[in-house]
Amino acid sequence: MFTYAEENYIKAIYHLQSQSEKEVSTNAIADAMDTKPSSVTDMVQKLADKKVLSYKKYKGATLTEQGKKVAAGVIRKHRLWEVFLVDKLDFHWDAVHDIAEQLEHIQSDELINRLDKYLGSPDFDPHGDPIPDANGNFKRTEKKLLSKLKKGQRGVCVGVKESSPEFLQFLDKKNISIGTKINVLGKEFFDGSMVIQVGRDQSFISKKIAENLYVQTN
Numbered sequence: 001m002f003t004y005a006e007e008n009y010i011k012a013i014y015h016l017q018s019q020s021e022k023e024v025s026t027n028a029i030a031d032a033m034d035t036k037p038s039s040v041t042d043m044v045q046k047l048a049d050k051k052v053l054s055y056k057k058y059k060g061a062t063l064t065e066q067g068k069k070v071a072a073g074v075i076r077k078h079r080l081w082e083v084f085l086v087d088k089l090d091f092h093w094d095a096v097h098d099i100a101e102q103l104e105h106i107q108s109d110e111l112i113n114r115l116d117k118y119l120g121s122p123d124f125d126p127h128g129d130p131i132p133d134a135n136g137n138f139k140r141t142e143k144k145l146l147s148k149l150k151k152g153q154r155g156v157c158v159g160v161k162e163s164s165p166e167f168l169q170f171l172d173k174k175n176i177s178i179g180t181k182i183n184v185l186g187k188e189f190f191d192g193s194m195v196i197q198v199g200r201d202q203s204f205i206s207k208k209i210a211e212n213l214y215v216q217t218n
Helices: 004-018 026-033 037-049 065-087 097-103 109-118 165-173
Strands: 053-056 060-063 154-160 181-187 194-198 201-205 213-216
Touching: 004 026, 004 037, 004 060, 004 065, 026 037, 026 060, 037 053, 037 060, 060 065, 065 097, 065 109, 154 165
Parallel strands: none
Antiparallel strands: 053 060, 154 181, 154 213, 181 194, 194 201
16 A cells, blocks of 8 residues: 555656656656655655665666556556546546546555446547556557648647646647547748648647647558
8 A cells, every 4th residue: 555645756757767768866756746856765765665666876766567567557547537537527628637636546446447347448548648457558559749740741639748727728729639630731840830720720830739749640
């Protein structure tokens, strides 16, 4: 059993570790958790004692296989609850993250397994992120950032890199969501901005927006 704080640390380290093959520094963890490096050091030492990570002074922390399993379990709960909130309770996709952050700490495996079955064992959450199965395995899909597409290419939105409410609300204004077909009509060489077509509508988006949208192309 782990405390809420411990689970949050394990999840944060998991996400940071997935971005690099090196140890995750205490400063990086502190930034992710919005806390002091000294507090991080205390926590990672506790987690090292629980065998969920290994910690090397001046280098950082890496999750053990057990730690990765714990992290995947928390992520699984979070993303299943997001599906439930959107599909069954009619929450909007920009309003579920904070609620799921609370629900992800429920410890009942039976409840989560029943929730998964009730939802039809979804592979992805409302933001396009993969939901690990009960064994911690993620379904992988081929995807690329919209910013990588060239003029004349088309893609289907399958996920978002940025999931803040503000960004999701911006996408709503552009009628972009998971499953939306996007046609790149033009791309500026100077700054990477794009003119795209969604349905019958054409609109301008910045490079920053394009760098936060995942698409699949055929």
